[in-house]
Amino acid sequence: GPDAFYTGPIANQIVSAVTTSKLSPGDMTMTDLAQYRAKEQQAVCAPYRVYVVCGMAPPSSGATTVLQILGTLQRFDLAASGKNSPKSWYLIGQAMQLAYADREKYLADDAFVDVPVAGLLNPEYIKERSALIDPEKARTDYPAGNPPGAMPRTAAISSEVAGxxxxxxxxxxxxxxxxxxxxxxxFGSQLVAGGFFLNNELTDFTFSPEKNGAPVANRVMGGKRPLSSMSPTIVFDRDGRAVLALGSAGGKRIIMHVTKTLIGVIDFGLPLDQAIALPNIYFGGGGLEVEQNTMLSAMSDGLAKFGQTVRPVDLGSKVNGAQRVGGSWTGASDPRSEGTSATIDAKGKVTVTEPRLVDEAPTEDVG
Structure with a gap:
């Protein structure tokens, strides 16, 4: 059980690795490990189109931000404009930047900070945020809003390394x-104990406790869990059946990798593997970043006509997931990474499906 990790020889090895590090020794104690408790939390859920989308509660910012982006896009007919339209991706980019502004200001460990998740996902608040999007012209700024129940807070950018x-x-x-x-x-902190690498999660905190005289939500506090962008997501149909499950790697871009894939399945009507293979989009330097050498980078000029600079860059991802198709589940993985999906039938036959780009024919390796 968990005691094997939090007490005894393994705990001793962890504490020794931390306290005797030659680079940056810490002051972790055996008591710190013994007193740690994993917490079971309720999922954060909200409707999108005819589905209910659920994900991870704070201190992950994943579900709240994914659901804000989707909610902000609810009034736009992305299915009609389609995946090949610069307009679709422009709208996605606008919703993304508004939601991330709220993320930086309000999301943190809700055991230490009042996190207004209900306010951030309040339908009337989502309508207010969506109204900030001009369908024809990009904004010049993307301010955080004032959701119901929010305490005074200052936005501050947190770091998050892809690992x-x-x-x-x-x-x-x-x-x-x-x-x-x-x-x-x-390799996390590059320290090893018990045969595994120790994480470096403290860098997910925002190291400035205050900004402009107001507290920063994700500031460092003893016993506090740092903010993350992890976005494991499960989608339910109108009958309450799970029909889609997915997640990704990618640091703060995880939220967008997952959101893009959800839009690909729900709005663009793509099977999961093709939705994963859609180009990635993010933001930085005052403009949009689009995945280089893709159909999205090819439409950069069309995107730029909405008023933001567009820069093709490397936006790798590692999305993996499974989708209910008919009465069975089909796995899918990201063509940008080494992941694969496998299905085992009732007779034990294993089918391994290699990821593919959207325009490639599928290949299967059956063993």
Whole structure:
């Protein structure tokens, strides 16, 4: 059980690795580990189109921000404009930047800070945020809003290094394990104990406790969990059946990798593998970033006509997931990464499906 990790020889090795580090020794104690408790929390859920989308509660910002983006896009007919339209991606980019502004100001560990999740997802507040989007012209700024129940807060950018993994598994009874985990950066803190690497999650905190005289939500506090962007997501249909499960690696871009994939399935009507393979989009430097050498970078001029600079960059991702198709589940993984999906039938036959780009024919390796 958990005592094998939090007490005894393994705990001793962890504490020793931290306190004797030659680079930056810490002051972790055996008591720190013994007193730690994993917390079971309610999922954060909201409707989108005819579905209910659920994800991870704070201190992950994933579900709240994904659901804000989707909610802000609810009034736009993305299905009609389609995946090949610059207008669709422009609207996605606008909703993204508004939601991330709220993320930086309000999201943190709700055991230490009042996080207005209900206010951020309040339908009337979402309508207010959506009304900030001009369908024809990009904004010059993307301010955080004032959701119901929010305490005075200052926005401050937190760091988050890509060092994450995700897997989705569905058994024959439809039980779903949808897990995102991170050690923060390549090899985490680069310290080893008990045969595994120790994480470097403290860098997910915002190191400025105050800004402009108001507290920063994600400031460092003893016992506090740092903000993350992990976004393991499960989608339910109108009958309450799970029909989609997915997640991704990618640091703060995880939220957008997952959101883009959800839009690909729900709005563009794509199967999960093709939705994952859609180009990635993010923001930075006062404009939009689009995945280079994709159909999205090819439409950069069309996107730029809405008023923001558009820069093609490397936006790698590692989305993995599973989708209910008919009465069975089909796995899918990201063509940008080394992940694959496998299906085991009732006779034990394993089918491994290699990820593919949208325009490629599928290939299967059956063993």
């Amino acid at each position: 994450t993994t995700h897997f989705t598994a569905v058994d024959r009874n439809g039980n779903i394990a949808n897990m995102t985990s991170t050690i923060e950066g390549p």
